[in-house]
């Protein structure tokens with residue numbers, strides 16, 4: 395991702411007391427209501443999340459933005475790749491704004507378009523004749539999605555990764571999956587692909603640190619990217635909870651390592667974690683392996699249940715956390731005065747190629 399510079403929003407915003415900031419957000423939101431849609435990802439902090447008109451995971455939010463054609467301004471309280479997807483799916487008249495440009499995603503940044511292009515060429519050379527289908531997790535830059543679209547590949551999300559992978563095998567012999575190694579591995583194993591047919595492509599290494607024979611034999615080649623939040627959950631945390639609370643249920647996100655997913659009672663996307671916990675019987679006990687803001691919210695919304703983070707440490711997405719009320723206020727007050735700050739735009743060529751990959755997923 396090109397480095398995005400966030401300008402200094404100044405003491406008027408940074409030094410204002412939080413209560414006043416929240417009051418001002420409520421006021422300006424009301425004034426802009428006809429033109430404005432605020433989207434809030436589940437991992438946002440509560441002080442921002444409370445202002446969202448729609449909450450959800452990244453794809454649900456981008457689709458909602460596209461459906462809300464009457465809304466001129468889409469303020470995306472999430473991270474950069476999500477705002478890009480919203481810009482790709484919305485009309486040219488709609489403006490997508492990210493309150494703090496430093497809110498990137500470390501996982502998405504682990505797969506640059508140049509590195510992926512380079513790896514693709516090496517892989518094609520060594521596996522000559524095989525049809526390779528590229529699949530990118532939605533947590534990737536628009537440039538990566540644009541790479542995948544024209545090559546017959548698709549985007550996937552954490553809720554449809556297994557389905558998209560099955561589709562890919564109906565189209566070709568091998569799948570090159572990026573940027574999340576763990577979602578790719580968990581999905582491949584769920585489809586019954588043997589471990590010795592799944593290899594990891596190490597960034598920056600010749601042939602991804604594999605020998606040509608391994609690559610020829612492999613069905614799935616996984617980019618070695620990962621989520622810095624979900625990587626913090628360990629198999630030992632599962633064991634610790636099971637010893638402490640034998641009747642606890644463990645649920646984790648598929649961005650967690652396979653050894654954690656294998657030990658858990660359930661795994662699934664953010665939306666499926668929410669539904670499973672909300673629909674579980676009262677008095678049930680849960681240890682949840684996902685971002686702490688969501689775990690805390692589920693805890694608050696389910697007072698009849700005992701809900702813990704799977705990890706004893708606070709697993710916070712620090713880039714999501716960059717969206718603070720003062721930055722939300724700053725973008726909204728600028729919009730009120732007709733000034734657009736922090737607009738996220740994807741150039742038309744990249745957007746049209748990326749849309750091929752996104753549309754393909756929606757059809758699968």
Ligand code: SF4
Nearest residue numbers: 499500621622623711
């Ligand atoms: S939780 Fe993980 S995948 Fe999501 S934005 Fe943060 S680092 Fe990226």
